[in-house]
Amino acid sequence: MLLHELVTTTDAVTATRSRLAKVEALAELLRRLEPDEIAPAVGFLVGKPRQGRVGVGWRGMEAAMGSPAEQASLSVADLDAVLDQLLAMAGGGTGSSAARAEVLRSLTARATATEQDLIGRVLLGEVRTGALEGVLTDAVARASDRPIASVRRAAMLSGDLGETTRLALTGTAEELDSVGLVVGRPVLPMLAGTAASAAAALEATGEASVEFKLDGARIQVHRSGDDIRVFTRNLADITHRLPEVVDVVRRMPVHDVILDGETLALDEDGAPRPFQETMSTFGADAARTTVLHPWFFDVLHLDGRDLLDEPLAIRIAELERIAPANRIQGEVTSDPEVAERVSRDALAAGHEGVVVKAIGSTYAAGRRGSSWIKVKPVHTYDLVVLACEWGSGRRTGLLSNLHLGALDPTGEFGEPGGYVMVGKTFKGLTDALLRWQTERFQEIEVRRTAGTVWVEPITVVEIAIDGVQRSSRYPGGIALRFARVKSYRDDKPATDADTIQTLRAMLRE
Template sequence: MLLDALVNTTDAVASTRSRLAKVEALAGLLAQLEPDEIAPAVGFLLGKPRQGRVGVGWRGLSAAMGAPAAESSLTIADLDALLDRLAEASGAGSAGDRSRELGEFTALATEREQDFITRALLGDMRTGALEGVLTDAVARAADRPGDVVRRAAMLSGDLGETARLALTGTAEELDAVGLVVGRPVLPMLAATAASTSAALETTGEASVEYKLDGARIQVHRAGDEIRVFTRSLADITHRVPEVVEVVRNLPVRDVILDGETLSLDEDGAPRPFQETMSRFGADAARETVLHPWFFDILHVDGRDLLDEPLSTRLAELERVAGAHRIPGEVTADPEVAERVSRDAIEAGQEGVVVKAIGSPYAAGRRGSSWIKVKPVHTFDLVVLASEWGYGRRKGWLSNLHLGALDPTGEFGEPGGYVMVGKTFKGLTDELLRWQTEYFPQIEVRSSAGTVWVAPTTVVEIAIDGVQRSSRYPGGIALRFARVKRYRDDKPASEADTIQTLRALLRE
């Protein structure tokens, strides 16, 4: 299929706020794709090419982009093959090789195709074609039940391959997609509440567990082989030998565990999140040691536990990894829940997660079964731009423009980000240096004082609340916002929503 057809579909999807219209347009495209075009096309539509990052930023794209072609000739397969070549380029001279490849390829692209290629590589599609919409489109195009497609995508962690199977395989093959030890699944997510009592009203009897100030991990063991994945499903096994060793010593042969890892100081208290992430991101072991803590178990020795109630999973978790279980208590009493929350804070942790004791593990979904509670309001927002500093910060990118996800398009583009404030507070010299080096790599445009970037960088922001404001399209502004940390472990599609922030007005 010509790349132009994909561009036309993204334009049609971006031009409507109707979810149904988006699904129909995407389904029409998917139904016409050849089998080997399906997974690449899904990646392009989401701004998440199957090759991942290929070492090309905005500046590299701009420098390589020449005059556009007059007519369309490129195919989806051509673009996929280009990204393979870009991803494989390495070593001395690789930057020049990438620039040459891009220049030769984009010379064959029309102006609209050049824009599409740029947005696909920078993760800035802004069509409102979030994974939920595209998953529904796959179900429509393949004439398969939506819940079956969603489950297959969640358990495989790969919507592109799920789409290929749904569109080219049998119903039985799609139904058969399940947990595979060694293949990561999308993690279950938590909603938020203002207090443990409010959370308990929603869940009923629940396991109230410490919310650690660490990094999410998913650990798979199949016999002697152990693999560790991040929340974004990246394999980091070689970076966390101490986690591997803990799991190797558990009394089990096959297991999938969900949890967090963090570094501790000499007194056993958690070190700052930045230290954990610095160690977490190292390609070689460092002096800082990471400790794993587990809060769920998805599979054990041939038995899948996803659909079992949390009470059953916790019993198995205690048997398998009791010494490495995250602290918590099962209760329906608000006073007990509040006490656990206070204990977590006194131990240096973020707060608690309140989990309905009868709930299954809903991979990849955020619902009311898990509810996180933090005493200080913190939200994961997306950096939209950064302003050049002045005075002591002259020469550094400083003040951040912050956006909240708008999944429905209530205040702008569906799937886009609504600006809710700015802040430079909490930025250390180390963070200033990092963002000054990094943001120009994902720049989409700039002025004398501001660099606008692709909305792919998640930052955790602490606030005292929100207030009504006509300055921003969402009708609110952050109060006393300050940076806590960058969330390298979290994709922008999981940022907090404008609706969540607006709910603070009612509180």
């Protein structure tokens, strides 16, 4: 299959809001793939090539982008083969950088402009096609005429949507259903929905375990005898980075176990350190002094017994038996007042909030109904629009991604009375807002490049965030976490926007 066909399909998927239309477009594409193209194509669609990251960064990608080809000729197999080649050349020593650059230039020279764009986003991990894994999983079921429950379960237990797709499309129903839980092979994680309060979450779940939501990094730990492996939420093996987690699990009175949990750094008083500090430690291969502490909230397998389909009440009891000192704090209740108290306790202890989990729920990858619901306080700030990037896909021709600035009244980070950039967002914008800001920002434009329009800093927008984190990317030393637009504030002048000092005060010292 030509790579152009993936581009055409992803454009169609991005251009529609209809989930059914997305599913059908993806299913039609999957039906046309050859068996050896299936896993690579699925990886490209969801921005997770089977080779993982192959060591190509922004500079390398930019340097490799020459004039595009006029005619589409690259195939899915061609791109997959080049990624194999780049991966094999990674860290190859003297001369390898030049050789990798030449391989990349040769690839992009054969690609059309739209194919170059897709290749760049795949290599840099920036695919945003709308072909999310949940939609694609539904498309696999449609294309293969297999039950959606079978496809979802096989994908969860194998941790590999590409291989699941190949099996669904080319194997038998029995082969798909035979995919089982294997200690040592990571499982796709269960995720939580959201609610405004612990009481509201409890109303949706009924009796539930209300547990502290830690501001840490998700981990999944597999032990088989003396062999212990630690995986990230994206199923990357990071065992070598977390010897303290390995030591904790090694001391447990078990032979085989699969645990789901979080790890984070604590200060000298036992309070959680900022998320960014945990993540910088979490991602470090070099020697470090900061210790990451593990806490577990679920157990999926225990000494030959799969627990995925057991109710949460049983899984909690087993977890309490084998890891009482490392179980995440929480209470089982059906009382909204108790749920709210646990939520207050979690926030007072410096954590993000709570997760409310139906006590009878089983474990299923992704967000499935209202079995797990997270509750976190939302902060809103009035910030100033500094620039806006042109959109793509369904937003082509519209100004979409906002550059957001906070007021710097004292000039601590720039000019007194100026604005310090603290992040970007394209989330929360309705079609009406997109049309309005496209027209408005061109009226107050001060300069532009091919992709961005800079504007007079006079437009105030109310932004909801989950918090801030330390960042060297912006001059104020912070970046917004999970920013989304609530509304524009026509009633407020830019001089009344929130300050960089106010945002920086959110950092836990």
